[in-house]
Amino acid sequence: MLLISCPNCGSRDETEFHYGGQAHVPYPENPDELTDRQWAEFLFYRDNTKGSFAERWLHSTGCRQWFNMLRDTVTYDIQAIYPMGAPRPVPDAGEPADFGTASLAPDSTTTGTTGPSVASTDLGPAEPAATAPKGAMK
Amino acid sequence: MAKTTAHTVRDNDLSRRTSPAAPLADAFEAGSVAGVVELREEPFLTMVGLRVQRGTEVGERIAAVTGGLPEASGGVSGNEDSSVLWLGPTEFLVVAPMEAHETLGGTLIQSLRDALGDGAGQVVDLSANRTTFELTGSRARAVLEKGCSLDLHPRVLEAGTALSTEIGQIPVVLWKTGDESFRIFPRASFADFLGRWLLDAMREFASPEVP
Numbered sequence: 001m002l003l004i005s006c007p008n009c010g011s012r013d014e015t016e017f018h019y020g021g022q023a024h025v026p027y028p029e030n031p032d033e034l035t036d037r038q039w040a041e042f043l044f045y046r047d048n049t050k051g052s053f054a055e056r057w058l059h060s061t062g063c064r065q066w067f068n069m070l071r072d073t074v075t076y077d078i079q080a081i082y083p084m085g086a087p088r089p090v091p092d093a094g095e096p097a098d099f100g101t102a103s104l105a106p107d108s109t110t111t112g113t114t115g116p117s118v119a120s121t122d123l124g125p126a127e128p129a130a131t132a133p134k135g136a137m138k
Numbered sequence: 139m140a141k142t143t144a145h146t147v148r149d150n151d152l153s154r155r156t157s158p159a160a161p162l163a164d165a166f167e168a169g170s171v172a173g174v175v176e177l178r179e180e181p182f183l184t185m186v187g188l189r190v191q192r193g194t195e196v197g198e199r200i201a202a203v204t205g206g207l208p209e210a211s212g213g214v215s216g217n218e219d220s221s222v223l224w225l226g227p228t229e230f231l232v233v234a235p236m237e238a239h240e241t242l243g244g245t246l247i248q249s250l251r252d253a254l255g256d257g258a259g260q261v262v263d264l265s266a267n268r269t270t271f272e273l274t275g276s277r278a279r280a281v282l283e284k285g286c287s288l289d290l291h292p293r294v295l296e297a298g299t300a301l302s303t304e305i306g307q308i309p310v311v312l313w314k315t316g317d318e319s320f321r322i323f324p325r326a327s328f329a330d331f332l333g334r335w336l337l338d339a340m341r342e343f344a345s346p347e348v349p
């Protein structure tokens with residue numbers, strides 16, 4: 001069970017929330033110009049990141065508001081919670097404390113290096129910079 | 139919109155209504171343990187859903203009717219006529235006695251509609267959406283703790299706080315109205331299940347405590 005900190009309501013059990021899939025997948029500016037393959041990729045293709053992943057959540061039995069979350073899919077560490085529409089926070093080397101949970105430091109060396117998930121961008125040409133920069137957080 | 143035809147004969151109206159947990163009324167009475175934990179349904183409270191932005195002009199007009207709009211999660215505002223519970227940043231629930239409903243001659247909903255005017259927002263009569271359970275007594279908290287993941291200890295949850303959450307896996311609004319009294323608002327279709335769930339959770343307190 002995750003304990004998720006809703007920006008409006010504070011910490012609540014995961015059962016109060018609904019998962020909304022990958023965040024930062026913008027609606028195509030000119031959908032009618034896409035090929036079927038590009039349209040299918042927009043609709044159905046999502047990253048399957050091992051490591052830090054930006055996703056949308058809805059506090060469905062609380063305040064009924066959406067928000068974004070940066071979560072490690074390996075350790076389940078919730079690294080950041082930020083509003084819809086805000087860019088994905090980048091943990092910069094200058095202020096590690098911002099994202100650090102106690103467990104991050106030792107863990108991240110193992111999970112961080114297992115992040116060649118960038119290979120999945122082979123689908124790439126379809127999405128003009130649609131996906132957020134991926135890859136290792138470090 | 140055209141004015142709804144006002145039913146003025148109160149007895150007439152009430153005799154035709156069956157509240158969502160009415161079939162459990164006897165069970166509630168039998169399952170209550172006087173002074174320890176007691177459960178009853180408070181049927182037909184007037185409830186109005188508000189969607190409005192606090193602090194805007196229209197928000198202020200509505201707040202003037204309701205006695206304020208709560209600022210954040212947990213907040214309850216109100217005056218002697220009604221209470222307003224925070225449900226979301228722009229969503230509130232007004233709870234008032236049955237008599238406030240327009241079918242019984244009350245003016246609350248219409249004055250909220252008037253306050254909204256053509257401003258951005260909504261005033262919706264939700265009186266039939268939820269029913270109200272009143273759970274009281276020294277063990278009321280212990281009953282709720284069996285199925286609610288919130289920290290209900292008084293050092294965290296103070297009287298006068300209302301939160302949307304889950305009890306027995308049912309989405310409810312939980313309003314702590316006093317040190318040992320709670321109002322629980324389940325949707326009508328969940329009232330039977332939650333009523334039985336609460337009765338089951340209360341049962342152990344009918345027996346002498348095993349040391």
Ligand SMILES: [Zn+2]
Nearest residue numbers: 006009059063
């Ligand atoms: Zn929330």
